[in-house]
Amino acid sequence: MKIAIIASEFGDAANAAKALKKNIKSVSVKEADVIVALGGDGFMLQTLHTYMDYEKPIFGMNKGTVGFLMNAFNEDSLMERILGADTYTLHPLRMRATRCDGEVVEHLAINEVSLLRETRQAAHLQVAIDGRIRLPELIGDGVLVATPAGSTAYNLSAHGPIIPLGADLLALTPLSAFRPRRWRGALLPQHVKVEVTVNQPQKRPVSAVADMHEVRDVRHVQIEEAPDRRLLVMFDAEHTLAERIFTEQFMY
Numbered sequence: 001m002k003i004a005i006i007a008s009e010f011g012d013a014a015n016a017a018k019a020l021k022k023n024i025k026s027v028s029v030k031e032a033d034v035i036v037a038l039g040g041d042g043f044m045l046q047t048l049h050t051y052m053d054y055e056k057p058i059f060g061m062n063k064g065t066v067g068f069l070m071n072a073f074n075e076d077s078l079m080e081r082i083l084g085a086d087t088y089t090l091h092p093l094r095m096r097a098t099r100c101d102g103e104v105v106e107h108l109a110i111n112e113v114s115l116l117r118e119t120r121q122a123a124h125l126q127v128a129i130d131g132r133i134r135l136p137e138l139i140g141d142g143v144l145v146a147t148p149a150g151s152t153a154y155n156l157s158a159h160g161p162i163i164p165l166g167a168d169l170l171a172l173t174p175l176s177a178f179r180p181r182r183w184r185g186a187l188l189p190q191h192v193k194v195e196v197t198v199n200q201p202q203k204r205p206v207s208a209v210a211d212m213h214e215v216r217d218v219r220h221v222q223i224e225e226a227p228d229r230r231l232l233v234m235f236d237a238e239h240t241l242a243e244r245i246f247t248e249q250f251m252y
Helices: 013-021 041-050 078-083 241-248
Strands: 003-007 034-039 058-062 086-090 093-099 104-109 112-117 123-129 132-140 142-146 169-175 186-189 194-199 206-210 213-215 218-225 231-235
Touching: 003 013, 003 078, 013 034, 034 041, 034 078, 041 058, 093 112, 093 206, 093 213, 104 206, 104 213, 112 123, 112 218, 123 142, 132 142, 132 169, 206 218
Parallel strands: 003 034, 034 058, 058 231
Antiparallel strands: 086 231, 093 104, 093 218, 112 142, 112 206, 123 132, 123 194, 142 169, 169 186, 194 218, 206 213
């Protein structure tokens, strides 16, 4: 098995990578069968985006803070851990954002697509699902659409639902909703197309963010799953991603 070892430039990740490379030969990502990524959750997201076209499994080891998307760091028995790991296939969201000047920008999101107000003015948003308007006007800081893998990130902080892997659902979660005040969001089938139209985009400017990619001054955003794109993430069999997400539902 050929392994590419890559590391974040922050913290102790680079030193950990040097230590691993003393015992394991590291090849280029193009040559590798598996990518081993050392860093935190942010670096894991960056790695998934950077090497998405390669469709190669990524085994992350935590050298960051939280490490929800990572396995525990251990220099020993790495090959055995990889051979015994469970591999999950994730499909990102595809965001197609139209700016006020007419420019159309597309990005992929592994965790979530968020629409956020840019100024002190609350965002006024219209939300449609598969062409049918469900919310004529949502007033607040914004709204987001989260994948199951991303449901424990920003979505959870915004009091959105945790979605177990394999549930085939997406979370539609408001951000500090003022009107309708009692609306807490919705669970959507994963195959739907969500369209958000910004009302008064010049007076109440809104940004659209797909993970780390921001598009400012948007007037319309289309969000749907990208079934043609695959992300392969590996986890130790005794501490899988599915188990981590499921366990989060019982945290207090």
